[in-house]
Amino acid sequence: MTLTITNIKRPGSDRTESVTFEHGLIKGWNLPQEGEVLDGHGGTLAPAFTELHAHLREPGQTEKEDLASGLAAAAAGGYGTVVCMPNTAPVIDEPATVRALREKADGLGFARLRPAAALTRGQHGEALAELSYLKDAGAAMFTDDGRTNENARVLRLGLEYAGSLGMVVSVHAEDASLRADGVMNEGPVSEALGLPGNPAAAEAARVARDLEILAGLQAQGSAARLHIQHLSTARALDLVRGAKARGLNVTCEVCPHHLTLTDEALRGFDAVYKVAPPLRTQADADALLQGLKDGTVDCLATDHAPHTRAEKERNLLDAPSGIAYIELAFPLMYTRFGAELGLEKLLDLMTAAPARVMGWPAPSLDAGAPADVVVLDLDTEREANPAEFKSKARFTPWAGETLRGWPVLTLVGGQVAYQRG
Template sequence: MGILLQNGKLLELESGELLAREVLIEGNQITRIAERIEAAGHETVNLNGHVIVPGFFDMHVHLRDPGFEYKETIETGTQAAAKGGFTTVACMPNTRPVLDKPELLRYVYEKSQAVGFARVYPYGAITKGERGEELTDMDALKEAGAIGFTDDGIGVQNAGMMRSAMERAKELGLPIVIHAEDESLSGKGCMNEGEVSKRLGLPGIPGVAESVHVARDALLAELTGAHLHVCHISDASAVDVVRWAKRRGIRVTAEVTPHHLLLTDEGIDGTDANWKVNPPLRTEKDRQACLEGLLDGTIDMIATDHAPHSEEEKKRAFQVAPFGFVGLETAFPLLYTELVEKAKLLSLHQLVQKMTAAPAAIFGVPGGRVVEGGVADLTVIDLQQERVIDPAEFASKGRNTPFAGWKAKGWPVLTICNGRVTHNEL
């Protein structure tokens, strides 16, 4: 017996057309897509005219497991993913211990298969303990299923170390995924360095702390031929560097977060650490540069950098509270409402591409399209329903978001991952 989705509109990713189609899921596959499919013998689900899109991808999440289970677990993090319409997430290795050994990657795979609500691909660390001193056994990490290598949370400060990592990654055919931050420039900063940080008297992180590092690694990628993926780009010059590197034929891709597309440092008052994130919210000029980069293809995909923390941690003073926002449960409605509906900068299918087909193709993982014979990873969106964002309703353990109280439309009402219903509000 299959699951037959009736009365839905399938979004055509290339043209943006909404087609009246029924979709049949049998096992973990989409076996038929047609205007009418014989319902006998199948469980039918009425989609009430809502829109069918591929399950979303988020190539940048912190599941905090192992070691920081009070912030999030693989179970709660993937529940949040399913609720947000995501069927695939890639998790960062800055756990405790750091994911720098094959058995730790295997732990993530096994636990996510046992209790998870999404496909989970772990990154392996570039350096042991993310200490920047010694490379991990990258071959063994690939063997254990690493989807790429990163020391996310901190930048690899030593250029020679990064060169060696890229040489190895190139051999292994996996990307080097960078958190670009030159610590000699970012220092003890807690927000963007600029007018607002001066006004508030808070130490700033200049945009060049990011762009200098991106430029260095773009040149190292040119030298080594490695695939460089730039995480959470936020600075206008860093966007320019990626644009330049792509024109030059360097193998570089980049992601941007919803918060860097929607917010600036003007929203920070220095008291609420739910506005503290790294890289920091920057200026309107930087935000516009990120939007432009997303539109012209310089920035390939959207990733949330979902970074849950406990309430106690985020209640600390702005300067000492940890960096990070949760993002999985609000990403799509916020981007759809603000960029598609209000600003009309993107069309629905362009936004969906940046969250599905683009990351799937770049990281070479299944999903990213709704096609016959493809994996049954899909999401159904109610584009009309408007809700107020209430962190108390999150499935994530983290409530740390600057978007509390925002009104947004376009909520995922059904998520199916690998043929299994992982979220259902129909």
């Protein structure tokens, strides 16, 4: 199939051009129009985004989300590739499950799926899963996300084995004993509300432990690669900054909700704002933003975590943790921080940066590159309306907020995966 998009701009340019796609690749720019022709309406063309941390809830939790709704939501958010987490029911710890998910996703025509597989069997943290077979089946990374790796020896073995396979181990770095029953950040707000707090030390202590494990392996010549998910505190960020200065092979991600929301949002006792790790302080959010600027933070990820409305209407003690907003991630970041970070940096954090973390080829708009692209309307303002979401989780902390930078067209493999309207 041949498709041409006219009336589009490259990032940072005011000149309108056209680009043609054929056989799943970019054929070239400003060629004679061929095949189906779509009007880009003066939007900015960028490589489609890559999401390294999303919960699509399949298998077994499809009342919250499924592959069709989650990957359609991702495409509507401008994402071309999504790495889904394995804390499903059953856990994604079998090669056959990885293959089945990929095959199903390939037939949907939305964002491309790259399943993460569990690091340990059943995510119990006791025995490693069959990592080599999971890699051969198409697993993108190994992680027990949804649970913390309490057994340091098992994590060490997993890092070492995964490193020998050239694979990343991604961790939810949080000490479960320090977190205890905390439902929000421990501090003045939790004290004022009378709610059990989750201290910043829970994250920092686990990050410190995991970095020491990595350092020991690296000193022995291991190729272990550690990726720390959803950093939320200034202290943990400082630990990662120091580890990188020491030459450790560690990367990390930050989520837009930890940049744009704080624990003050919990004063209304609304569980929509309950997430793990919890929303922290403004000082933490400011430190994370600085980490994006100075390169300590490698990439952005959403930790898209849909739940049913009924679950989120429970009280803060009983409601599950998670915020779902993969469709809003770029508009939210562009509106809040586009001027401060710059378009080029923001696009890098959502395209080339996740690829660098994974060791994947860098995305490009050059001829011959994969035809995974998004057209962004950087100027039109409109309100975030959860009723329009493709996700089953049609509620969000940013409902009604006026945002700019909306994706209007997403191609995956040269096929239209999302078109606004």
